[in-house]
Every structure is written in structure tokens, then in C-alpha cells.
Amino acid sequence: MSAAAHNLDCDLELMEALAFDELPLDQARRALEHACACPSCGVELASLQKDRARFHDRAAAQPALPRLELFARVETRARASARRQLIRQQVATFALCAASLLCVVGLSARSADPGIQLGATASSARECPPGAGPCGLASVDEIGRLENEIGACLVATPANCR
Amino acid sequence: MAVREKVVESPAAVLALRRAEAVAEAEDFRSLFLQHSGAVHRFLKDLLRDATLADEGLQETFVRAHERLGTLEHRDRVLGWLLGIARNVSLELRRARRRDGSGDGPDGDRASAAPSPEHVLLGREEMEVVERAMASLSEDKRAALLLRFDHGLPYEEIASTLGWSLSKAKVEVHRARLKLRAALDAAHAGEGAA
Numbered sequence: 001m002s003a004a005a006h007n008l009d010c011d012l013e014l015m016e017a018l019a020f021d022e023l024p025l026d027q028a029r030r031a032l033e034h035a036c037a038c039p040s041c042g043v044e045l046a047s048l049q050k051d052r053a054r055f056h057d058r059a060a061a062q063p064a065l066p067r068l069e070l071f072a073r074v075e076t077r078a079r080a081s082a083r084r085q086l087i088r089q090q091v092a093t094f095a096l097c098a099a100s101l102l103c104v105v106g107l108s109a110r111s112a113d114p115g116i117q118l119g120a121t122a123s124s125a126r127e128c129p130p131g132a133g134p135c136g137l138a139s140v141d142e143i144g145r146l147e148n149e150i151g152a153c154l155v156a157t158p159a160n161c162r
Numbered sequence: 163m164a165v166r167e168k169v170v171e172s173p174a175a176v177l178a179l180r181r182a183e184a185v186a187e188a189e190d191f192r193s194l195f196l197q198h199s200g201a202v203h204r205f206l207k208d209l210l211r212d213a214t215l216a217d218e219g220l221q222e223t224f225v226r227a228h229e230r231l232g233t234l235e236h237r238d239r240v241l242g243w244l245l246g247i248a249r250n251v252s253l254e255l256r257r258a259r260r261r262d263g264s265g266d267g268p269d270g271d272r273a274s275a276a277p278s279p280e281h282v283l284l285g286r287e288e289m290e291v292v293e294r295a296m297a298s299l300s301e302d303k304r305a306a307l308l309l310r311f312d313h314g315l316p317y318e319e320i321a322s323t324l325g326w327s328l329s330k331a332k333v334e335v336h337r338a339r340l341k342l343r344a345a346l347d348a349a350h351a352g353e354g355a356a
Contacts, residue, residue: 067199
């Protein structure tokens with residue numbers, strides 16, 4: 001019995017790891033020494049090993065599967081599924097392409113219409129008569145006349161204020 | 163190097179490579195099935211308590227595995243990955259069975275009616291006790307116990323397979339084991355008294 005075995009605290013998780021061969025060799029050796037020295041850990045380890053063996057026996061007693069026959073069925077279903085997936089992907093791609101094409105055609109039609117030009121700027125606005133303000137707005141003289149009539153100075157034309 | 167690039171660039175070579183990849187993938191899948199179908203089938207049978215349904219579940223599990231083979235990150239965790247798919251399939255099959263009204267309840271009614279071939283083969287009273295104790299566990303506890311003791315998965319993998327935290331996986335396995343042990347002790351005590 002080594003000193004390490006005595007120093008090792010009782011650790012049920014360690015016993016389980018030992019029973020499931022999950023410990024590195026050195027740690028497994030120390031845990032085993034502890035289990036041999038410690039009655040409660042020894043009982044726990046034996047119980048875990050027994051449970052594991054019980055399941056192992058149970059698994060070993062299962063009847064053999066007709067694996068090749070089952071595999072043939074799985075393969076057929078997997079191929080059919082892959083085909084369906086491929087078709088779904090193709091349909092999705094086609095739908096995406098069609099939608100993109102429709103967008104492009106729609107946008108082209110809009111930009112071709114002179115009434116609703118997309119990037120219209122001030123330079124493209126229709127021509128205005130000389131002396132008039134920008135199209136649709138009153139000229140400076142008209143605003144001056146309006147100021148005289150109402151006796152007020154409009155902020156937009158401070159130069160004309162009297 | 164230049165030759166290799168030339169070979170890879172040639173359409174015929176690309177086609178041949180793709181074909182070789184497809185063959186390798188098919189071989190890979192075949193060996194995956196042959197290696198793990200027994201464990202997956204046993205897991206499904208334990209969860210569903212119905213051999214016919216387990217057959218169906220096995221096929222569905224591997225069809226899904228085939229679809230998602232590309233998403234498998236850790237090749238060394240393939241069994242846990244397959245059992246995770248199998249568990250989802252088992253839940254779906256059970257839901258479908260419930261919808262159809264073709265039997266439900268605490269599963270195991272059908273299985274416990276007659277001794278299974280493995281019981282006959284083993285001829286062990288203890289196996290019957292184990293089966294009864296397993297049937298009395300909730301689906302979650304049974305799955306956790308099976309993943310640990312039957313399939314030997316580490317707790318980290320059990321947690322990720324069942325979508326639990328590590329501590330929950332440990333607690334559930336421990337509780338299930340205590341319940342199983344209590345059932346076995348009770349059965350042995352009954353034998354002793356008789």
C-alpha cells in the first residue's frame with residue numbers, strides 16, 4: 001500500500017472513471033491502490049464494475065442484426081432522400097434566379113420610363129422662363145409685390161424689405 | 163507540381179476525383195453502418211421497447227446521418243452523434259405512435275409480455291429484473307443510463323447528445339443507477355426470502 005493511496009481523497013467520480021477505463025495509466029494505478037485500501041471506495045468500484053458487466057452481458061446477448069439487408073434498405077432510402085434534396089436545391093436556385101431576373105427587368109422598365117426617372121436631378125428639370133425662379137416657385141419681383149401688399153418682410157427675400 | 167496542377171485542372175480528372183470521393187463517401191457510410199448499427203438498434207429498442215419500431219428507427223437514423231455526414235465535426239465521437247440522432251428519431255416515432263393511438267403508456271408493456279430471445283438465451287432472472295427496472299425509469303433517465311453504462315460514453319458526450327449540462331448528465335445517470343440498483347437489491351432480497 002503506497003502513501004499516495006492514503007493521500008487520495010475518496011472520490012466517487014474517480015472510481016467511476018476508473019471503472020470505465022477513462023483514467024491515464026498512472027492515475028488509474030493510484031486510484032486502484034486507493035480502492036484497495038479504502039473499503040467504501042472498494043465497494044463502489046466493485047458495484048460499478050458489476051453494473052457495467054451486466055450491461056455488457058445484456059448487449060452481448062442481443063440477437064445479431066441482418067446488417068447487410070438493413071443496409072441495402074438504408075442505402076435506397078438515403079439515395080432517394082439525396083435526390084429529393086437535390087431537386088429541392090435546384091428548385092430553390094431556379095426560384096432565386098427567376099426572382100432576380102424579375103427584379104432586374106422591373107428596375108429596367110422603371111428607369112426607361114421618362115415620367116419616373118430614377119436619379120433625376122435639378123439639371124434634368126424642365127426649362128424655366130428667364131427671370132422666373134426655379135420652376136413652380138414665384139420670382140423675386142412677385143415676392144416683392146406680395147411684401148408690399150401685406151406690409152411685411154418675408155425672410156426669404158430680406159434684400160427687398162423696405 | 164506543375165503536372166499535378168494540370169491533372170487537377172483537367173475536367174476529366176476533376177470528374178474522376180469527384181467519382182472517387184463519392185465512392186469513398188459511400189464506403190465510409192457503409193463501414194459506419196456496419197460498425198454502429200448494432201449499438202444504435204439496441205439503443206432504439208431500449209428506448210422504444212419495440213423491435214419493429216426499432217428497425218424503422220434504425221433506418222431513419224442512418225438516412226438522417228447520411229444527410230448530415232458533412233456536419234460531423236469529431237470523427238471520434240461518431241457513436242454519440244449517431245445515438246443523438248437515434249434519440250430524436252425515437253421521440254418522433256413515439257409521438258407518431260401516440261397520435262396513431264397504437265399503444266403508448268409507459269413503454270415496455272409489449273416487451274415485458276413475453277421474454278425476449280436474449281432473456282431465453284441468458285436464462286437469467288436478473289436480466290428480467292434489469293429490464294423491469296429499466297422500463298420503470300423515465301425516458302430521459304433511461305437514455306442517460308444506457309449512454310453511460312451500455313454504450314460507455316463519457317459524461318461530456320452524454321451531455322451534448324442529450325442537450326443537457328454536464329452536471330445534469332451526471333445527476334441523471336447517478337439517480338438512474340441508484341434506482342436500478344434498488345430494484346436489483348429488492349429482487350435479490352425477494353429471492354432470499356423465498
